[in-house]
Amino acid sequence: xxxxxxxxxxxxxxxxxxxxxxxxxxxxxxxxxxxxxxxxxxxxxxxxxxxxxxxxxxxxxxxxxxxxxxxxxxxxxxxxxxxxxxxxxxxxxxxxxxxxxxxxxxxxxxxxxxxxxxxxxxxxxxxxxxxxxxxxxxxxxxxxxxxxxxxxxxxxxxxxxxxxxxxxxxxxxxxxxxxxxxxxxxxxxxxxxxxxxxxxxxxxxxxxxxxxxxxxxxxxxxxxxxxxxxxxxxxxxxxxxxxxxxxxxxxxxxxxxxxxxxxxxxxxxxxxxxxxxxxxxxxxxxxxxxxxxxxxxxxxxxxxxxxxxxxxxxxxxxxxxxxxxxxxxxxxxxxxxxxxxxxxxxxxxxxxxxxxxxxxxxxxxxxxxxxxxxxxxxxxxxxxxxxxxxxxxxxxxxxxxxxxxxxxxxxxxxxxx
Amino acid sequence: xxxxxxxxxxxxxxxxxxxxxxxxxxxxxxxxxxxxxxxxxxxxxxxxxxxxxxxxxxxxxxxxxxxxxxxxxxxxxxxxxxxxxxxxxxxxxxxxxxxxxxxxxxxxxxxxxxxxxxxxxxxxxxxxxxxxxxxxxxxxxxxxxxxxxxxxxxxxxxxxxxxxxxxxxxxxxxxxxxxxxxxxxxxxxxxxxxxxxxxxxxxxxxxxxxxxxxxxxxxxxxxxxxxxxxxxxxxxxxxxxxxxxxxxxxxxxxxxxxxxxxxxxxxxxxxxxxxxxxxxxxxxxxxxxxxxxxxxxxxxxxxxxxxxxxxxxxxxxxxxxxxxxxxxxxxxxxxxxxxxxxxxxxxxxxxxxxxxxxxxxxxxxxxxxxxxxxxxxxxxxxxxxxxxxxxxxxxxxxxxxxxxxxxxxxxxxxxxx
Numbered sequence: 001x002x003x004x005x006x007x008x009x010x011x012x013x014x015x016x017x018x019x020x021x022x023x024x025x026x027x028x029x030x031x032x033x034x035x036x037x038x039x040x041x042x043x044x045x046x047x048x049x050x051x052x053x054x055x056x057x058x059x060x061x062x063x064x065x066x067x068x069x070x071x072x073x074x075x076x077x078x079x080x081x082x083x084x085x086x087x088x089x090x091x092x093x094x095x096x097x098x099x100x101x102x103x104x105x106x107x108x109x110x111x112x113x114x115x116x117x118x119x120x121x122x123x124x125x126x127x128x129x130x131x132x133x134x135x136x137x138x139x140x141x142x143x144x145x146x147x148x149x150x151x152x153x154x155x156x157x158x159x160x161x162x163x164x165x166x167x168x169x170x171x172x173x174x175x176x177x178x179x180x181x182x183x184x185x186x187x188x189x190x191x192x193x194x195x196x197x198x199x200x201x202x203x204x205x206x207x208x209x210x211x212x213x214x215x216x217x218x219x220x221x222x223x224x225x226x227x228x229x230x231x232x233x234x235x236x237x238x239x240x241x242x243x244x245x246x247x248x249x250x251x252x253x254x255x256x257x258x259x260x261x262x263x264x265x266x267x268x269x270x271x272x273x274x275x276x277x278x279x280x281x282x283x284x285x286x287x288x289x290x291x292x293x294x295x296x297x298x299x300x301x302x303x304x305x306x307x308x309x310x311x312x313x314x315x316x317x318x319x320x321x322x323x324x325x326x327x328x329x330x331x332x333x334x335x336x337x338x339x340x341x342x343x344x345x346x347x348x349x350x351x352x353x354x355x356x357x358x359x360x361x362x363x364x365x366x367x368x369x370x371x372x373x374x375x376x377x378x379x380x381x382x383x384x385x386x387x388x389x390x391x392x393x394x395x396x397x398x399x400x401x402x403x404x405x406x407x408x409x410x411x412x413x414x415x416x417x
Numbered sequence: 418x419x420x421x422x423x424x425x426x427x428x429x430x431x432x433x434x435x436x437x438x439x440x441x442x443x444x445x446x447x448x449x450x451x452x453x454x455x456x457x458x459x460x461x462x463x464x465x466x467x468x469x470x471x472x473x474x475x476x477x478x479x480x481x482x483x484x485x486x487x488x489x490x491x492x493x494x495x496x497x498x499x500x501x502x503x504x505x506x507x508x509x510x511x512x513x514x515x516x517x518x519x520x521x522x523x524x525x526x527x528x529x530x531x532x533x534x535x536x537x538x539x540x541x542x543x544x545x546x547x548x549x550x551x552x553x554x555x556x557x558x559x560x561x562x563x564x565x566x567x568x569x570x571x572x573x574x575x576x577x578x579x580x581x582x583x584x585x586x587x588x589x590x591x592x593x594x595x596x597x598x599x600x601x602x603x604x605x606x607x608x609x610x611x612x613x614x615x616x617x618x619x620x621x622x623x624x625x626x627x628x629x630x631x632x633x634x635x636x637x638x639x640x641x642x643x644x645x646x647x648x649x650x651x652x653x654x655x656x657x658x659x660x661x662x663x664x665x666x667x668x669x670x671x672x673x674x675x676x677x678x679x680x681x682x683x684x685x686x687x688x689x690x691x692x693x694x695x696x697x698x699x700x701x702x703x704x705x706x707x708x709x710x711x712x713x714x715x716x717x718x719x720x721x722x723x724x725x726x727x728x729x730x731x732x733x734x735x736x737x738x739x740x741x742x743x744x745x746x747x748x749x750x751x752x753x754x755x756x757x758x759x760x761x762x763x764x765x766x767x768x769x770x771x772x773x774x775x776x777x778x779x780x781x782x783x784x785x786x787x788x789x790x791x792x793x794x795x796x797x798x799x800x801x802x803x804x805x806x807x808x809x810x811x812x813x814x815x816x817x818x819x820x821x822x823x824x825x826x827x828x829x830x831x832x833x834x
Contacts, residue, residue, distance in 0.1 A: 026598070028569050044604055045572035060477065063693050065726065083603040084571065090638040090664040095571075095598045098664060098687030102725040152445050154501065154512075155462035181443070181512045186500040187461055221507040221667040221711070223640060224675070247507040247515060249666005250638040258641070270515030273698055274690060276480050280697075281690055294638070308519040309482065 001082040004050070004115040005096050005286075008075050010058050010108035010279055012068035016049075018106055019076035023047040026099055027084060045084035051077040062108030062279030071107055087123035089250055089290050092116075097282065108279035114286045121327030124293035129263045131358050134298060134334045137239050137263065138174045138213050143389075144357050145213075145334070146381050147175030148374070149364040154181055158188055162196035164368075169204045169212050171374035173367065175360060177215035180242055180267035180300075183229075190216060190229050198236040215240040215265045219248055223255040234261045240298075245291055246270040257295040265336070266296035276309060284314070285321040292326060296333050298360055303337035304345040304352070312352070319353045335359045342366025342377075342411040343384030343394075343404065350388040357389065371406050380407035418499040421467070421532040422513050422703075425492050427475050427525035427696055429485035433466075435523055436493035440464040443516055444501060462501035468494040479525030479696030488524055504540035506667055506707050509533075514699065525696035531703045538744030541710035546680045548775050551715060551751045554656050554680065555591045555630050560806075561774050562630075562751070563798050564592030565791070566781040571598055575605055579613035581785075586621045586629050588791035590784065592777060594632035597659055597684035597717075600646075607633060607646050615653040632657040632682045636665055640672040651678045662708055663687040674712040682753070683713035693726060701731070702738040709743060713750050715777055720754035721762040721769070729769070736770045752776045759783025759794075759828040760801030760811075760821065767805040774806065788823050797824035 011018045027047040058071040085091050100109055129137070138145050148171075150156070150164055168176050184190040197214060205211040218229035218241040226248070233241060240263040245253050247270060257264065274281040288299065301318040302310045315337070322335045337349055341363045353359070363381055370377030380403040387397035387404070398405040428435045444464040475488040502508050517526055546554070555562050565588075567573070567581055585593050601607040614631060622628040635646035635658040643665070650658060657680040662670050664687060674681065691698040705716065718735040719727045732754070739752045754766055758780045770776070780798055787794030797820040804814035804821070815822035 028572050041569065041572035045602075060481070063726075064477070064695070086600075086602050088600065088637050088639075088642075090636045090661060090669075091598075091600050091602070093638075093664040094600075094636065094661045094686050098661070099598065101687065101689035101693060102727070104724065104726045106726075152458065155445050155458035181508075181516065183503075183505065183508050183511075185462075185503050185508070219507050219511065220505050221510075222505075222671045222675070223668045224672070225505075226668070244507060244511045244515070247510040248668040250669065251640045251643070251665040251672060252507075252668020253666075254639045255641070255668060255672065258639070269511050270518065272518035276518060277694065277697065278481070280694065307521065309480075309521045309523075310519070 001117045001119065002079040003082055003085055003092070003096065003117065004077055004079045005111055006075050006077050006113035007100065008055070008073065008110040008112050008279070009106060010062055010071055010073050011106050012066045012071055013105055015054070015072050015074035015076065016052060019049045019052055019074070019078065021103060022076070022100055023049050023078050025103060026095055027080065045081060047078050047080045049076055050079050058108065058279065062277055066107050075112065082117055082119060087120050089293060093250070093290065110278070110280055111282040111286045113283070114289060116289065116326070118327060120293060121331070125257060125295045126293060126331040127295050127297045127333050128257070128260065129297040130330060131332060131334045132330070134213070134263060134360065137211070139210060140174050142357065143382070144359050144361040144385055145174045146378060147177060147360050147362040148173050148367040149177050149179055149362065151364055151368050153179035156188065158192040158196040161188065161193060162200060165197050165214070166200050168368070168374050169200050171367070171378045173212065173374070173378045175213045175215070177242055177265065177362070178217040180217065180244055180269050183217040183219050190218065191232055194232050194236045194238065198238055202237050213240045213263065214238055215242045217242045219244040221248060221252070223252050226252060226256055227259060230256065230260060230262060239263055240265055242267055243296070244269050245296065250290060250294060253291065253294050253296065263297045264295070265298040265300070266291055266333070267300050272309065284318040288318070288321055289326060292331060292333060298336050299333040300336040300338055302339050303341050304348045306339035308339055316352045323354070323356070323358070336362055338362030343381040343407055344412055346381070346384040346388040347394060350385070357385070361385070366407070366411060369410070370403070371410055372403060376403040376406065379403040418534045418536065419496040420499055420502055420509070420513065420534065421494055421496045422528055423492050423494050423530035424517065425472070425490065425527040425529050425696070426523060427479055427488055427490050428523050429483045429488055430522055432471070432489050432491035432493065433469060436466045436469055436491070436495065438520060438522070439493070439517055440466050440495050442520060443512055444497065462498060464495050464497045466493055467496050475525070475696065479694055483524050492529065499534055499536060504537050506710060510667070510707065527695070527697055528699040528703045530700070531706060533706065533743070535744060537710060538748070542674060542712045543710060543748040544712050544714045544750050545674070545677065546714040547747060548749060548751045549747070551630070551680060551777065554628070556627060557591050559774065560799070560802055561776050561778040562591045563795060564594060564777050564779040565590050565784040566594050566596055566779065568781055568785050570596035573605065575609040575613040578605065578610060579617060582614050582631070583617050585785070585791050586617050588784070588795045590629065590791070590795045592630045592632070594659055594682065594779070595634040597634065597661055597686050600634040600636050607635065608649055611649050611653045611655065615655055619654050630657045630680065631655055632659045634659045636661040638665060638669070640669050643669060643673055644676060647673065647677060647679060656680055657682055659684055660713070661686050662713065667707060667711060670708065670711050670713065680714045681712070682715040682717070683708055683750070684717050689726065701735040705735070705738055706743060709748060709750060715753050716750040717753045717755055719756050720758050721765045723756035725756055733769045740771070740773070740775070753779055755779030760798040760824055761829055763798070763801040763805040764811060774802070778802070783824070783828060787820070788827055789820060793820040793823065796820040
């Protein structure tokens with residue numbers, strides 16, 4: 001039973017020597033020979049390089065620590081005995097990933113794959129709600145769950161937020177969220193926000209049978225405080241929370257997941273610094289495994305033509321990673337496509353992610369700034385997805401779908417929301 | 418009351434425009450004008466650019482996302498109203514730092530300074546033991562606390578570890594730690610390790626009055642498990658724990674700190690990926706503030722001539738940052754210098770860190786691989802520090818200090834431990 005990681009190594013020296021150094025440093029190795037480093041001990045815990053696949057030289061060193069003209073690259077697979085690490089995710093992160101970035105002589109290292117044995121599936125809960133739970137709670141089947149974000153992101157007082165939420169709830173949208181930057185500031189304490197918003201959600205449910213999923217920002221560096229936030233939402237009838245996984249860390253998310261009655265909507269704010277340089281850090285494919293094992297239910301992964309740096313291809317790969325079962329089909333979170341979305345990206349999103357509608361499609365400005373108001377914005381997005389699924393070009397479908405037509409006029413041709 | 422961060426911005430475009438974009442994106446901004454973004458709201462939460470200091474152009478883009486020939490750089494100070502963020506550290510990380518790395522149009526951004534108002538000092542506990550507590554518990558005054566690490570780092574069974582620890586305890590060393598990669602694997606469950614080691618520590622205390630501080634690896638992604646680990650150590654008479662702060666995250670460390678009876682020895686494993694590229698991520702000066710407010714007691718920050726990538730100057734800056742009070746003199750953790758140390762780096766460490774002996778000086782191989790054994794290794798390191806404090810060159814002092822002389826013969830001239 002082995003844990004296997006793939007390191008994309010970059011070095012002016014020998015990639016083979018560097019792979020061997022990683023294997024040694026992250027298991028038995030020390031800087032000088034010490035008594036007690038026996039063959040029997042090595043057999044018990046030593047990591048081993050199992051494959052090296054050369055890559056073209058790097059165009060430039062990722063970490064500017066060398067003036068060498070040639071920088072070699074290769075992918076190295078290194079296998080760690082499961083018993084040497086165990087299934088604790090902090091041990092896995094510390095031993096197989098964390099220490100690697102400090103090693104001298106590399107000008108870059110990126111973890112591009114991680115294969116975990118079944119013991120990890122057994123040791124961790126995975127999502128409590130995931131795709132099926134998100135569909136059940138929103139009552140949405142056979143199309144994407146359509147979501148929106150309260151705008152402006154920050155600064156509104158609870159009663160002002162509630163005014164907007166009232167309109168959004170009435171718009172027919174399935175999901176509404178606080179901006180990830182909104183937690184519990186002085187101008188909008190979570191308790192007051194929950195008290196202002198939940199009655200609107202519950203009233204609407206009473207009248208229409210449709211319960212809008214509202215994701216409240218409950219993150220807090222103190223897990224006890226975060227649980228109090230969680231309880232506030234749950235007690236008021238809420239069913240979802242935005243969790244800034246990267247800010248609170250694995251400890252905070254694990255603590256919450258074990259006690260949670262809410263759908264955990266993971267926002268990866270801050271993640272970009274770990275992945276934006278192609279020669280450094282790690283692929284989303286690797287990083288997401290930690291959070292999926294801990295058990296987030298929904299995972300924000302950007303989208304097509306977002307307003308951020310991330311290229312479409314990276315989003316497509318993230319979608320594929322998040323939609324690939326780790327150990328069983330039920331352990332996939334609901335992928336969340338967001339940022340600058342308005343429906344115009346529906347066809348490409350659908351085509352490039354395996355023609356699935358298992359996603360939460362999140363439009364902020366794309367819904368709230370629709371010229372006909374939020375309800376028209378929601379219709380427009382639904383129409384865009386109908387067209388996408390039926391392979392009808394949006395401009396054709398728009399001919400007898402005026403909300404979509406108005407969306408295209410406002411957001412189309414590079415004017416994305 | 419403002420929170421001020423300094424962003425080192427790199428862009429082929431205008432640094433002024435990029436600074437304004439950061440201020441807007443991280444507070445009120447959205448991608449399209451939305452109703453409700455009033456002047457009154459902006460006054461409440463808007464972040465403002467308060468200064469821009471131009472820097473020489475970047476030699477190359479840090480993130481290779483442009484083919485532009487010229488990449489501008491500047492340090493921009495941006496002030497956030499305290500009330501817009503509050504004192505929760507996950508809100509601070511999410512709003513003022515996390516989102517910044519995703520912004521398009523920059524080819525690099527590094528947070529190089531963060532100034533927090535007094536409210537943060539009042540809201541967070543800071544270290545429980547810190548420098549004075551570490552000195553009191555080890556009984557070491559007027560010289561560095563000398564520590565060592567059990568080697569080999571991984572693979573020893575508890576009874577094998579205990580054999581080595583017996584020797585180390587007898588050596589006169591003040592502090593011993595598990596390697597940060599050792600937590601509770603199948604071959605060395607923490608419970609058995611504690612049961613094998615603590616009697617040796619307590620016996621030695623009984624006989625000599627000197628209680629060696631042993632730092633057990635208690636990290637776990639699950640805060641409940643970590644607390645059980647903490648309790649095991651405390652109940653057995655232990656007084657210190659190695660905590661992999663970056664792996665367990667702010668939630669895990671906050672949870673532990675609130676309940677801890679142990680000295681928390683922070684290892685920053687994984688941190689390098691956030692700082693190694695000079696144009697990306699953040700300075701230690703910024704990052705350490707989070708962990709110091711949460712309340713770690715000892716902070717590993719590498720040392721002079723380490724075996725890792727980190728240059729000496731970076732260590733010196735980290736030392737200065739960790740030794741500078743955030744809000745009161747008692748809120749400094751004990752800086753821990755380690756990696757490849759053997760005493761040979763004592764003079765330079767002393768000279769470059771303000772001639773202080775307030776540190777834990779950690780020698781692994783430098784003590785355990787001393788030709789005369791660990792006790793001679795400890796004497797050699799103590800002698801090196803005596804020489805350093807008295808400004809006597811090591812080779813002179815070694816003339817009548819044979820343990821130091823043997824150390825120099827083994828580890829000197831670039832053969833550092």
